[in-house]
Amino acid sequence: MRVYVLVKPSSRRLEIKGVKEERLEVLLTAPAKENKANVQLVSFFSDSLNIPKSAISVLVGNHGRKKTVGIGPIADPQGVARKLTELSTGWSLGA
Template sequence: MLHCQPGAKVTRVVGEHDGRLKISLNAPAVENKANEVLIAWLADVLGTTKKQIELLSGHTGRKKRVLIRGLNQNAIIEKLAPDT
């Protein structure tokens, strides 16, 4: 579960919000641009392809559910750990 904040200067993990991983996105929330940036960024950070990432819910909101194929949960958590 993710909480996404569009319109930021940089796409990155910024912490936690309401029990969800909070990600700032350097794209506006118009015409699906923020969702496209999120999927491309996740693929890059996780070392996978965009085809392995599916947005399950939250297409028009900040709270999103994402399915990531080909990686186990521990690997995903480790790679998405917020910068400290």
């Protein structure tokens, strides 16, 4: 699974703000220095989606704000897609 992300490093909050430019907009508190923002992005997705960090990687955009994040292999890709939708809209699709 690929997730297209637009990150805003050095933000005041750590959160998914919504969708911007057809990408998931993620606010990160870590600075865009020494890979800190990428590490926080992977950790944030891991915690938010309840999947191991080893299943998440930045495939494209290591040095930019526009990133492609790879997630997988995972047992329940539909569940992860549903959770990403919930996080991006602030709306729950139900369990």
